[in-house]
Amino acid sequence: xxxxxxxxSMDCAEGRAANLPCNHSTISGNEYVYxxxxxxxxxxxxxxxxxxxxxTNEMASLIITEDRKSxxxxxxxxxxxxxxxxxxxxRVATGGGNKLTFGTGTQLKVEL
Amino acid sequence: xxxxxxxxxxxxxxxxxKLTVTCSQNMNHEYMSWYRxxxxxxxxxxxxxxxxxxxxKGDVPEGYKVSRKEKRNFPLILExxxxxxxxxxxxxxxxxxxxxxxxxxxxxxxxx
Numbered sequence: 275x276x277x278x279x280x281x282x283s284m285d286c287a288e289g290r291a292a293n294l295p296c297n298h299s300t301i302s303g304n305e306y307v308y309x310x311x312x313x314x315x316x317x318x319x320x321x322x323x324x325x326x327x328x329x330t331n332e333m334a335s336l337i338i339t340e341d342r343k344s345x346x347x348x349x350x351x352x353x354x355x356x357x358x359x360x361x362x363x364x365r366v367a368t369g370g371g372n373k374l375t376f377g378t379g380t381q382l383k384v385e386l
Numbered sequence: 387x388x389x390x391x392x393x394x395x396x397x398x399x400x401x402x403x404k405l406t407v408t409c410s411q412n413m414n415h416e417y418m419s420w421y422r423x424x425x426x427x428x429x430x431x432x433x434x435x436x437x438x439x440x441x442x443k444g445d446v447p448e449g450y451k452v453s454r455k456e457k458r459n460f461p462l463i464l465e466x467x468x469x470x471x472x473x474x475x476x477x478x479x480x481x482x483x484x485x486x487x488x489x490x491x492x493x494x495x496x497x498x
Contacts (some may be wrong), residue, residue: 316491317478319489327462336413368482368483372434373445374429
């Protein structure tokens with residue numbers, strides 16, 4: 275699985291958009307980009323995933339660059355409850371029991 | 387409600403006393419995994435299962451056993467726990483392929 279690089283921490287004002295970047299310059303053509311988050315020590319929570327196209331769901335938007343070497347997770351209106359560690363993960367669709375390789379992620383702090 | 391249930395949530399025990407952490411999912415998922423989370427090391431996969439009676443080692447399987455006799459259950463067994471297995475453990479399940487994983491709330495084990 276390709277490695278990812280994320281900033282260790284970011285701050286965001288409540289109500290503003292939070293844009294979390296991820297670099298995955300060695301991604302292969304069959305690898306998906308996933309985003310999960312972990313609030314305090316709870317179980318990781320799925321946010322969104324994509325292969326090539328930009329994706330949007332009720333939680334967030336995922337913007338993947340055309341060369342697929344980087345992506346951005348966008349939380350459109352961050353709230354205090356969005357304070358968490360956000361993990362960008364790249365993996366193939368099958369194999370390894372659907373293993374997710376978690377890096378150190380980005381600690382997002384949403385403040386008033 | 388779709389969920390992954392782990393028990394116990396917290397356990398303090400002593401070296402060498404066999405213990406089992408149970409994991410159950412109600413989504414009829416084929417894939418189940420166990421992860422451990424340690425400070426500075428992120429989440430690492432211990433074992434995974436792709437279906438009933440099909441299990442395989444993850445990245446850190448030493449000192450652990452698993453079984454998958456029923457599709458919904460995937461217990462993690464520590465036959466002779468040691469202090470280096472003190473950690474936060476998560477069970478996860480997924481339908482396979484590119485689809486998302488669901489995580490339990492975690493089990494915090496302290497082995498003295």
